[in-house]
Amino acid sequence: MRRSVPLWSAALAAAPLAISHVDSSVTDLRIAGGKGSYAYITRGCDNSVLSREKIDYDNVGAEVSHKFTAPVSLGVRGGIVRPEAAGRHGYESSYDVRYVNPYLSFDWPGFSIGGGLVKGDQYFPEVDLRKTGSGHIRVGERTYFEFSYFEAVPLVTTGYGQMGFGFRRSRTDFWLGVAAVPQDRPGFVGRGEYRFGDRLGVGGTLRLGGSEGVSENAFAVSLSYRFVHRRTRAEEPDRAPAPHEPLSAPWWPEPAPPDSATAPAASDSARSPRRGKSRALRDRRSRPALC
Secondary structure: OOOOOOOOOOOOOOOOOOOOOOOEEEEEEEEEEEEEEEEEEEEOOOOOEEEEEEEEEEEEEEEEEEEOOOOEEEEEEEEEEEEEOOOOOOOHHHOOEEEEEEEEEEEEOOEEEEEEEEEEOOOOOOOOOOEEEEEEEEEEOOEEEEEEEOOOOOHHHHOOEEEEEEEEOOOEEEEEEEEEOOOOOOEEEEEEEEEEOOOEEEEEEEEEOEEOOEEOOEEEEEEEEEEEEEOOHHHOOOOOOOOOOOOOOOOOOOOOOOOOOOOOOHHHHOOOOOHHHHHHHHHOOOOOOOO
């Protein structure tokens, strides 16, 4: 029996980490992979269990996003989900699913919201969907609350819907919460990331849970890299000088100051037979500098 999931298209999102340079744009790359299992349970009209089966799966994902100097981010996620139905119950969503998820996000230090569209080439495991909305919302900065839907990387390790609290520091980001679907029951999820400087980051995700005696545990690892594009003065727009600010360079040549040590004396170039005028010129004669 499939479990239908409502289209929470109004659920919206926030950026993973705050940007420390308000005058810089940032490009983030992330790849992740994991594996686990979930319970495939069929129930009767009275909610009694008719059958149970353990579905193992692998999933990989990647994400690239760019945050502009304005509080706007554009990005795209994508990946592959590969369920392995080893039991006697075959179903359509046991095929490999390849999906893509372009999205838009508006990000401020203490609040971020956004969303996108998810499109797969097959039905996603345990839901009657090939296309749905994605999104999450985050409130808070160093300690924050987050809800997300169809935005995990990789997608199935945690679950389609997640809700919990995060704790962010200068180089670390930890998140604890619950998640469900395609898992039959909600389970505990913990994820964290450590960043080496401003560039390289490594992370991991762990999910613990079960349903009707079937394990719904999973794990994933991730690697990320950040490119910071700082603005330079050459990229700033031209501006008119302030009233008190001189022009950078006049169009006329600046006269070179005379060298007092080598300038000829006035009496050498103009001598007068009259004694008084000669004395006046002699008084105005430049003297050599004392070195």
